[in-house]
Amino acid sequence: MSDDKVLSGVRVLEVAAWTFVPSAGAVLAEWGAEVIKVEPRNGGDPQRGLVTMGIVDEGGGSVNYMIEIPNRGKKSIGVDLSTPGGQEVVRELAKNCDVFLTSYLPERRKKFGIDVEDIRAVNPSIVYVRGSGHGPKGPDADKPGYDGVSYWARGGIATVLTEGADELVRSRPAFGDLLGGMTIAGGIAGALYKKATTGKGSIVDVSLLGLAAWNLSPDVAVSQIHGGSAIPKFGHADAPNPLVGTYRTSDGRYVQLMMLQLDKFYAEAMRVIGLPELVDDPRFADPASRFANRVELIALLDGAFAKHTLAEWRSTLAPLSGAWGIVQTPGELCQDPAVTANGYVAHTETVNGVPFSLPTNPVQFDEQSVVPTGAPEHGQHTEEVLMNAGIDWDTIEEYKKSGAIL
The missing domain is CATH 3.40.50.10540 (Crotonobetainyl-coa:carnitine coa-transferase; domain 1)
Known part of the structure; x- marks a missing residue:
């Protein structure tokens, strides 16, 4: 030793x-x-x-x-x-x-x-x-x-x-x-x-x-507050932040987006993902409208991600400054460059x-x-x-x- x-x-x-x-x-x-x-x-x-x-x-x-x-x-x-x-x-x-x-x-x-x-x-x-x-x-x-x-x-x-x-x-x-x-x-x-x-x-x-x-801890704490009301539950289709969620690729894999500051990353993400027209779209022009029309926005993102393979998305999303990742298998984890480097x-x-x-x-x-x-x-x-x-x-x-x- x-x-x-x-x-x-x-x-x-x-x-x-x-x-x-x-x-x-x-x-x-x-x-x-x-x-x-x-x-x-x-x-x-x-x-x-x-x-x-x-x-x-x-x-x-x-x-x-x-x-x-x-x-x-x-x-x-x-x-x-x-x-x-x-x-x-x-x-x-x-x-x-x-x-x-x-x-x-x-x-x-x-x-x-x-x-x-x-x-x-x-x-x-x-x-x-x-x-x-x-x-x-x-x-x-x-x-x-x-x-x-x-x-x-x-x-x-x-x-x-x-x-x-x-x-x-x-x-x-x-x-x-x-x-x-x-x-x-x-x-x-x-x-x-x-x-x-x-x-x-x-x-x-x-x-x-x-x-x-x-x-x-968050679930337990919330369960004891305000009469035990639960943490708000949303599905993929109506998530409050469309840049936090998993999106399915054309080959059946998933990309995880995790940009908690939607307003900060919205314009950049839309351009990188290939939806630049949504940056100035009046339906998503400000935080309030993005929330009100989030179901439409998520559906548009679903459609965009479904057009390309996981490998293509790895390359496409590389310049994005916000947090994102691939939903990997344990076998892929072993070959992850960060895993091998460290x-x-x-x-x-x-x-x-x-x-x-x-x-x-x-x-x-x-x-x-x-x-x-x-x-x-x-x-x-x-x-x-x-x-x-x-x-x-x-x-x-x-x-x-x-x-x-x-």
């Missing part, structure tokens, strides 16, 4: 599974921290099993991307936390860690001896971090939470993204989880600053439900040497892009991590014999 990264020297002990909380560990690893992932001795992180269940396509038998995404750059140890030896191992490792990161619910944390008081007993100043579905308080503090339930459904995301549709939009894999991981990582960075300046460790909590509320999608490989592409976390320090290392195999670093923690070989052998570690 490069010694000039912002979290170089920070050690994180992660007892977490799936994507939400582990993705925070992946971000910390890309920022330079040493992240030790504690996986169940038998089977490891249950997300490893999604391939055998057929939920994740392994890409020709080579890349389990739902393990790679939240676990790049970590060390893995296999531990049975139901055994006294396994609990001893975790507490021993926690002595020399700056951060303890977990997704386990209160009942399991107490059962496995990894709750706040257990870890603070061996390391009083550690930053203790909990990611949950519904927060540390209230009736659902011990209720399982996942992206699709706590964030997408209960958090209101599905409702606001599906307004006007015949059926609910399906959630994308790990959509809220990955946003949540970045949020947890930011909270940890703040807690580490406090620890560095005061010597005191914090308890950090992030929930998927709280994240959803934050994401929907290294937002890195070309890396698994620990077995299989090449693939993986987005990096979006935070860059000192203009340096990240090339992530692959996710570890289950228990790949058990002996190495324990020996580095000062546990002698004979003790490690005893832990193995007792089934405490892999």
